[in-house]
Amino acid sequence: MSSSRVRLAIATCLAAAGLVLDVRGQTAVSPRQILDIGLSGVDAGVIGGESHTPGSAETRKRVRLARALSADRVNAAGIRYASGRVIVKFRDQTEMTRRLDAVRSASKNGAIAPRALHADFDIVTVDPADDPATVAQALDEDPGVEYAQVVHRMRALFVPNDPLYGTLQWNLPMINMEKAWDIQPQAGSSIIVAVLDTGVAYKNATLDVTLRSFTDDDGVRYPALGRQVIPYSAAPQLVASGQSSRIVAPHDFIWNDGRDALDFSGHGTHVSGTIGQLTNDGIGTAGVAFNVRLMPVKVLASEWDVIFGGSPDEGGTDDQIARGIRYAADNGAKILNMSLGGSGPPNCAALPNNPDCSPVIEAALRYAVGKGCFVVVAGGNEFEDTVPFYGKNPTSVIAEIASRIKGVVSVAAVDPAKGHAYYSSTGSYIELAAPGGSERGFSNSGFIRQQTFDFDRTDTFLLRPSQYIPPRFDIFGYIGYIGTSMATPHVAGVAAMIMQQGVTDPAAIEDLLERTAVDLGAPGRDDTFGFGLVDARAALRGLGLAR
Amino acid sequence: MKAATTAILLALGFAGPAAAQTPTRPPARPAPRRVLPPLPAEPPISFRPYVMGAENAFAAVETFKAIFGKSYAPFFGGGLQVTFQGKYYVEVGASRFHQTGQRAFRANGENFGLGIPLTASIKPLEITAGYRFRPRSMPSVRPYLGAGLTSYAYDEKSNFDEPGEGLTTRGTGLVGVGGVEFRVHKYVGISADGVVAHVTGILGQAGISKDIGESNLGGISARIRLIIGR
Numbered sequence: 001m002s003s004s005r006v007r008l009a010i011a012t013c014l015a016a017a018g019l020v021l022d023v024r025g026q027t028a029v030s031p032r033q034i035l036d037i038g039l040s041g042v043d044a045g046v047i048g049g050e051s052h053t054p055g056s057a058e059t060r061k062r063v064r065l066a067r068a069l070s071a072d073r074v075n076a077a078g079i080r081y082a083s084g085r086v087i088v089k090f091r092d093q094t095e096m097t098r099r100l101d102a103v104r105s106a107s108k109n110g111a112i113a114p115r116a117l118h119a120d121f122d123i124v125t126v127d128p129a130d131d132p133a134t135v136a137q138a139l140d141e142d143p144g145v146e147y148a149q150v151v152h153r154m155r156a157l158f159v160p161n162d163p164l165y166g167t168l169q170w171n172l173p174m175i176n177m178e179k180a181w182d183i184q185p186q187a188g189s190s191i192i193v194a195v196l197d198t199g200v201a202y203k204n205a206t207l208d209v210t211l212r213s214f215t216d217d218d219g220v221r222y223p224a225l226g227r228q229v230i231p232y233s234a235a236p237q238l239v240a241s242g243q244s245s246r247i248v249a250p251h252d253f254i255w256n257d258g259r260d261a262l263d264f265s266g267h268g269t270h271v272s273g274t275i276g277q278l279t280n281d282g283i284g285t286a287g288v289a290f291n292v293r294l295m296p297v298k299v300l301a302s303e304w305d306v307i308f309g310g311s312p313d314e315g316g317t318d319d320q321i322a323r324g325i326r327y328a329a330d331n332g333a334k335i336l337n338m339s340l341g342g343s344g345p346p347n348c349a350a351l352p353n354n355p356d357c358s359p360v361i362e363a364a365l366r367y368a369v370g371k372g373c374f375v376v377v378a379g380g381n382e383f384e385d386t387v388p389f390y391g392k393n394p395t396s397v398i399a400e401i402a403s404r405i406k407g408v409v410s411v412a413a414v415d416p417a418k419g420h421a422y423y424s425s426t427g428s429y430i431e432l433a434a435p436g437g438s439e440r441g442f443s444n445s446g447f448i449r450q451q452t453f454d455f456d457r458t459d460t461f462l463l464r465p466s467q468y469i470p471p472r473f474d475i476f477g478y479i480g481y482i483g484t485s486m487a488t489p490h491v492a493g494v495a496a497m498i499m500q501q502g503v504t505d506p507a508a509i510e511d512l513l514e515r516t517a518v519d520l521g522a523p524g525r526d527d528t529f530g531f532g533l534v535d536a537r538a539a540l541r542g543l544g545l546a547r
Numbered sequence: 548m549k550a551a552t553t554a555i556l557l558a559l560g561f562a563g564p565a566a567a568q569t570p571t572r573p574p575a576r577p578a579p580r581r582v583l584p585p586l587p588a589e590p591p592i593s594f595r596p597y598v599m600g601a602e603n604a605f606a607a608v609e610t611f612k613a614i615f616g617k618s619y620a621p622f623f624g625g626g627l628q629v630t631f632q633g634k635y636y637v638e639v640g641a642s643r644f645h646q647t648g649q650r651a652f653r654a655n656g657e658n659f660g661l662g663i664p665l666t667a668s669i670k671p672l673e674i675t676a677g678y679r680f681r682p683r684s685m686p687s688v689r690p691y692l693g694a695g696l697t698s699y700a701y702d703e704k705s706n707f708d709e710p711g712e713g714l715t716t717r718g719t720g721l722v723g724v725g726g727v728e729f730r731v732h733k734y735v736g737i738s739a740d741g742v743v744a745h746v747t748g749i750l751g752q753a754g755i756s757k758d759i760g761e762s763n764l765g766g767i768s769a770r771i772r773l774i775i776g777r
Contacts, residue, residue, distance in 0.1 A: 183663065183707050406655075501661045511654035515758075542650040542661040543755040544703050545614050547714040 032308055034232075034260050038204030039474065040241060041233030043284065044454055046168070046478045061216070061462050065303060068217040072153055072313050075133060075389075080342075081150035082312070084128045085113075086136040087319050087360045089121040094144035102145065106138035116319075118326040120367070121360050123319060124148075136355045149355035153315040154300070154342040154398070168449050168478065169285055170416050171435035175490055177288060180536035184497050189291035191496040192248050193275055193335040194328035195489075196321065197268030199254075199261045200296035201235040201453065201473065202247045207262075209308045211470060214461075222465050232262060233474035235269050237277050237284045237451040238294070246276075249331045250296040253320040255310040264473065265302030266452040270481050271339045272296070273450030274489035275496070284451055285478055288493025288536070289500075295333045299324035300340060303461055304471060316340065321398075322364035325375075329368035334499055336368060336375040337492035339485035343380070343387050344397035346427075349404060362401045369407035374499065374506040376492040377402040378484040379412040380425030396425050403429035407506025409513065412529055413437070413487040416446050418520060424484055426527045431510075432517055433529040434490035437482035447480025455479070494536045501540060512539050586686055589633025595776030598625040601642065601742070601768040607750055607761035613658035614665060614755065615648035622671070622768065628776075630679065636693070637676045644669040650705055653758050663706050669764065670700040671744070673722055687730040691740075697722040699764055701749045718748030720765055728774065736774040743767050 072080040090099050103110040107126035115122055126135045132150045139148035172178070181187060211225035239246055250261035263269045272294055277287030299321045301311035316324075321340070328336050348357035368375055380396025387394040399410035410429055413421035413436020420426075421438045437448040454475040460468055491513065498509050516539045517532035525531050601622040605611045608618040624642025650663040677693020696719065703714040726740020744765030751762025 179707070179709075501663075503659050503661065505654070505657075505659070508652075508654035508657070508659050512652050512659070515652065515654075540661065541663060541705070541707065542652040542659075543758065544650055544665050544705055544714070544753075545610060545648075545667050546701065546703055546716075546750050546752065546754045546756055547712070 032255060032257075032310060033208035034262065035206040035208065036203070038206050038232055040204060041201070041236050041474045041476050043236045043451070044475055044477045045284075046449070065216050065461060068215055073131065073133075080153045080313075080315075081132060082153065082317050083132060085123050085125050085151055086132045086139065086148055087121055087151055088112075088124050088136075088139055088148045089146040089360065089363070091144055091146050098144050102139060102142040106142075107135045110135065116323060118323040118330065119319065120326070120363065121319070121322070123151075133355075140353070140355055147353040147355070147359040149318065149357075149359060151317040151319055152342055152344075152356075152358055152397070153313060153317055154321055154340045170445070171437070171448050171486075171490065172286060172288065174414075174416075174418070174435050175288075175494070175533065176535050176537035177286075180494070180497065180540050183537065183540045184500060186500060187279070187289045187291040187497060189500065191289070191335060191499050192293045192295050192333045193289070193337060193492055193496050194295040194297050194333035195268055195272050195275065196297045196299045196324045196328065196336060196338045197263070197271055197340065198265040198300045198302050199252065199263035199268045199298040200238070200247075200250070200272045200294065201233065201263050201269045201476075202239050202250065202261075202294070202296055203232075203234050203244065205232040205260075205262070206230070207232050207473075211307055212309060214307055216461075220465060222461065222468050225468070225470055228470040230470055231472050231474040233476075235273070235451050235476050237476070238269065238272055240278055240281075246293050248293045248295045248333075250298075251324070251327050251331075252298040253324050253327070254298050254301045254305055254316065261296035261298035262473075263296075263298075263302075263453075264304035264308075264458070264471075265300075266455065266458065266479065267302075267339070267481075267485065268296065268298070268300070270448075270450045270452040270479065271337060271485060271489045273452065274448065274486060275337060275493045277450055285449055287450070288490055289496040292335075292493070292496045295328060295331065297324045297328050304458075307461070318358050318360050322360045325361070325364035325368050329371040329373050334373055334504070335492050335496045336373050337489050338375060338377045338398065339483075339488045341378050341380050341396045341398045341484075343382055343385075343390055343394035344400070345390065346395045348395070348397065348400050352401075352404070356397070358397050358401065361398055362405075365401060365405055365408050369405055369506050372504060372506065373407075374495045374509045375402070375405075375408040376488050376495065377408060377410050378488045379410045379430050381423040381483050381485075382425050383420075383423055393425055393427070395427055395429065399425070400427070400429040403431055407510055409491065409510050410530070411484060411488045411491050413482075413484045414520070414529070414533060415440070416442050418533060420521070420528050421482070421484075421487075423482070424487075424528075428527055430527055431530040432491055432513060433520060433533045434487035436484050436487035437480070439482065444480065447482055448486040449478045449480045451476050452479050453477075491534050494534055494539055497536065498539055512542065516542075586681065586683060589630075590777055591632055593630045593633070593777045595628040595630065595736075595774050596625065597628060597640075597738075597772045597774040599623070599640070599642065599770050599772040601770040603644070603766050603768040605766040606745070606763040607756055607759075607766075609653075609658070609759045610750060610756040610761045613651045613653060613660075613759070614667070615646055616660075620644055620646055622669075624671075626673075628774065633681065634679055635676070636679055636691070638674070638693075640673045640675075642671050651755055653755055658755075665703065665705045668702045671697050671746075672700070673697040675722060675724055677724065679728070689728040689730065689736070691724075691726060691728060691738075693724045695722050695724075696720075697744050697746060697765075699746045699749060701764065716749055718746045718764060720744055720746035722765075726770070734775060734777060736776075738770075738772040738774060740770050740772070741767065742770060
């Protein structure tokens with residue numbers, strides 16, 4: 001019996017014992033139970049042999065599966081939004097009866113849902129037959145409404161890649177990290193960084209979940225596996241044994257059950273690794289601000305969240321993200337990392353309350369900056385993509401909002417040669433650049449590698465139905481990803497170190513990062529690299545009197 | 548002769564009882580003319596070493612505030628003044644400013660310190676010439692005016708500097724001075740003066756001074772000097 005099977009058996013026994021203790025006194029059964037009993041994760045080192053390049057069969061299958069699982073509507077521009085609800089911000093002086101009238105005139109069976117925590121807006125449920133875009137437009141025109149918008153779905157901005165052995169972490173020297181650590185060896189120890197993402201593998205646990213059947217985009221049906229007990233572990237290089245205090249106030253806005261924000265994708269764990277992988281311990285890879293405390297805020301659903309029944313679709317909606325931003329700001333986070341985004345219209349600067357411009361997220365970002373948070377947003381991965389309506393290289397909506405708020409920055413990606421990463425969106429909204437990686441011309445050495453799940457053990461939905469088995473989330477490796485999602489946490493980590501230096505004004509941090517960036521491309525700010533490649537040492541050093 | 552004697556006696560006779568009865572105003576007499584003593588002779592040439600302390604208000608106010616938290620600082624130094632007939636002088640002086648602040652940056656009109664120690668030293672070398680006034684009414688007070696050239700040796704170092712990242716350079720400029728020397732002893736004088744210096748070529752080319760747009764490393768100093776010599 002292999003060691004992993006032994007571990008699974010032990011975890012199963014522990015979970016069963018936990019279930020016996022846990023089930024007493026409960027009246028309702030959630031589709032997901034998380035028991036705080038589990039074994040430490042296994043660090044399998046650098047894992048080769050997994051192919052996740054953009055054109056790979058696995059990646060294509062992920063895209064098809066996401067499409068098949070989706071319950072979203074898609075507009076003419078190809079933008080996905082949730083059905084059955086819209087986001088509305090009523091003006092404060094609009095009375096409740098007036099609000100209800102406005103809702104019912106826009107949608108016959110419309111209703112205002114009880115306001116959720118960490119929201120200054122309302123969710124209006126509408127008849128599933130109604131197009132939320134039409135309802136939102138009608139509400140937006142009502143004088144009692146500040147803005148109304150459909151519930152867009154945002155995605156993690158990454159392109160996972162084949163993690164073969166090669167040159168690891170070319171990315172950290174590129175932004176001058178070694179010398180930055182000389183300046184600040186504490187590496188952000190007093191700063192809390194919120195990772196708004198797919199969650200983080202931050203604790204040992206046992207999942208008690210029900211695996212529903214599903215049909216992929218090719219019409220192939222995968223069987224229901226029923227109730228399963230699944231091992232889950234903290235990433236050993238993110239939360240070492242006995243260091244659980246590193247994790248602060250995790251919150252899940254996907255399952256909406258508060259305390260847990262577990263990652264079933266690997267994206268949020270990878271991003272967290274770039275920000276704060278345990279470093280200088282002789283194991284694995286390094287992180288930028290390796291002593292920061294991390295606040296996992298789950299605002300993006302993965303395939304497993306859908307299959308487990310926690311989300312109708314992959315990704316995260318505007319309201320979930322807006323609430324996540326407000327939650328992080330209200331609970332002590334000083335840096336917010338948002339490696340996520342979605343496409344939208346190019347003219348949001350002129351029409352910020354345009355429903356497709358996600359005004360609910362803009363309001364949340366302004367709220368967070370007002371609370372002293374510095375926010376880093378991925379610039380977008382759509383440079384080569386063509387979206388109906390918005391064309392090639394569409395505007396990344398949240399990144400565009402970032403460019404209009406001092407204290408929120410959008411980050412483009414560079415490849416290992418400091419060139420434009422082929423996928424990195426360009427536009428007037430790009431403010432900074434950081435390593436995002438590329439396999440084009442660099443093969444396996446061009447990835448950003450951090451510790452996250454071994455996809456062979458988690459993404460079992462990529463197998464044929466006959467081979468389909470429950471996933472396990474306790475085997476980790478140093479996996480290569482590329483994307484502006486990977487560039488973003490570099491900047492978040494450097495910002496945490498700047499804040500540790502005593503600079504707490506978000507607008508000042510943005511100024512410093514931009515002022516000290518290494519200019520790339522056309523002289524001065526440009527649409528590809530913004531003000532240039534972030535330089536951690538230069539930012540932490542600041543300026544002298546005459547030099 | 549008899550008439551004159553009579554007149555004198557009469558005058559004395561009138562004067563005696565009058566003084567004993569009611570006072571009368573004495574006759575007006577012209578004030579005695581004050582005769583100033585001659586000024587002591589000045590040596591044709593005198594060598595006068597001095598030591599000095601100064602409080603300097605830098606012209607680059609925001610730059611110094613950003614790094615040191617204030618825009619004024621003391622200088623200490625000394626020099627040699629040579630006077631000719633006590634009226635004309637030429638002097639060479641050197642002083643030194645040395646202080647540790649922190650590296651910083653400026654955003655939205657506000658300065659932000661980063662806590663990384665930065666030490667700057669300024670060593671002005673000045674050559675000035677001028678004229679010493681000699682008011683006859685106050686021989687121990689010698690107002691003076693002068694002007695000249697100054698050369699600032701500037702050195703800047705920070706923690707975590709890489710080789711070549713420090714700055715050692717020199718800038719030149721003009722200086723004007725005006726003040727008063729008080730002779731407290733035949734061989735000792737104390738002077739108080741104001742010095743205006745304008746020095747370019749060091750600030751404004753990089754660092755926070757460039758961001759702020761300040762290029763004059765000079766300023767206005769209030770100096771006190773102890774001068775030995777006639």
